[in-house]
Amino acid sequence: MSQIKLIPTHLNGTVAIPPSKSMAHRAIICAALAKGKSRIDHIEYSQDILATMEAMKALGAHIEAYEDYLLIDGTSTGTSRQCEIDCKESGSTLRFMVPVSLIHENHVRFIGEGNLGKRPLNVFYDIFDEQGITYQYQKETLDLKIRGQLKAGEFKVPGNVSSQFISGLLFALPLLEGDSKIIITSSLESIGYIDLTLQMLETFGIRVVNHHYQEFHIAGRQRYQAHDYYVEADYSQAAFYLVAGALGNSVALKGLNLDSLQGDKEALDILERMGAKVTQANDLIMVEAKSLKATTIDGSQCPDVIPVLALAASLAEGTTKIEHAERLRIKECDRLAAVASELSKLGAKMTETKDGLIIEGVSQLQGGQVSAWADHRIAMTLAIASTCAQTDIIIDNKECVKKSYPSFWQDFKQLGGMTNEC
Known part of the structure; x- marks a missing residue:
């Protein structure tokens, strides 16, 4: 040092x-879930953004990186049925990618660095227990192994732990076979980050019905639409x-x-x-x-x-x-x-x-x-x-x-x- x-x-x-790191994460994920080619302009290659890029590539997305823009083709996203995702020290990457990695049946291992393993993931563990998704994890360090597929349904999520859990589900649920509902069980913090997610989803063709930030209704069987985007x-x-x-x-x-x-x-x-x-x-x-x-x-x-x-x-x-x-x-x-x-x-x-x-x-x-x-x-x-x-x-x-x-x-x-x- x-x-x-x-x-x-x-x-x-x-x-x-x-460029906004928060918006770049979201744009990369949405573009990589779209069956087509998108260009994401105004990118800075911070360690967190690189982690999300590599995560989506591990799931099958094709991403070409240039000096300050990305070309992303999500046609093959979801074809990987076993992969490892290194989140480095990015909490956003971890909590966004856990639900996204389970859109299809998958066996995925998440690893990371620093204090990332100390950040709570109990919200996801509760969902895994309820849906029969198997998982193993280590305490104090990030080494999480998950096997299974996320199923549509009702998800009760606290709003005062991290909005990233909610955003992660919002990315994944529109692609599932059935309709889903996210119910917020406590006061919702970081509402601005939820707004960014909803705005990005809309940009890429996904519709979510927001009931006063207390419930989110998500129709299944939606499709992300490829879109060129400039990160503010x-x-x-x-x-x-x-x-x-x-x-x-x-x-x-x-x-x-x-x-x-x-x-x-x-x-x-x-x-x-x-x-x-x-x-x-x-x-x-x-x-x-x-x-x-x-x-x-x-x-x-x-x-x-x-x-x-x-x-x-x-x-x-x-x-x-x-x-x-x-x-x-x-x-x-x-x-x-x-x-x-x-x-x-x-x-x-x-x-x-x-x-x-x-x-x-x-x-x-x-x-x-x-x-x-x-x-x-x-x-x-x-x-x-x-x-x-x-x-x-x-x-x-x-x-x-x-x-x-x-x-x-x-x-x-x-x-x-x-x-x-x-």
Whole structure:
């Protein structure tokens, strides 16, 4: 693991926001389930996206990768009756692909890396038990073997564990012989991610009836239609530069869709609540603030942007509460613990709660040696923290950004960020 020294400096310039990882996952899966050829434009080959591409190829899809686009032919998808799918460290790949891999009778093994094996899969295990699908798994590490075929029917799914279970079922159920119903048994978190799935399904010709996010009715025997698709820019990655602007940097963000259904777009509303001003000129968005004030942040609908919003809160006047964010403890790392630990080393005042953080704003941050906890979002949060620190910040494991944003350090330097390899 290599370290990087970040020298405090002002970011200034325009950055093209990379494509949405959430939407790219969904577009690849839908295109690979269509009996025909699709072109998916605006692709960045992060480790998570590569995992989903390889997963669909393992199921028989033909995928050709070019510099920034994919050609996908799903005519042969589902012909594989035994395969291994390496999810790397991608929770989306794992939870989307489990139901998709069982559209047809299959014997499939799922493996992965890092903390992926610690993420709960009980929702699927309950379905397997009910439908007679056989499975074996190991605790604490991802090595899951499944044999069987998913059957249409009624699926009762909690909404407060992960929306990825629901999305995975939504991808698979339209292709089964009978009609199905998904019943949400608790409050539904990350509704924005469900909206992205429903939008992508509609784009590729699949119809789902949404009854107020409490039930989803899915007719069987549907067919995905091949479709060319352009992946819009990613609000979860944009959030780092949105916060940078709110903390005094001069960054213009290019390519964001203000009408996007991405749940992480809420970062804009939260920053405005904290006193930041959002302006748009042509296709550029800028955030600026003379000062920030504390607020209360509900992390249930936008968990991926919570680490960098915690950075903004650490330099806001007053006490900010982040709540309903307990799921952050089962990401690539325990992100609540990581944010509290590493930003506190830089002078922030943070207290962990069971489901969030209490953050007392300070006037400035110091430098120091910190850890990314092998988590891409922690590393990028600390990079933005360096732009308002008093002295250098040294971060370990700089390569972990490849999971979602391989060009992050290149973009950071292009904006004027100063780094030295350690």
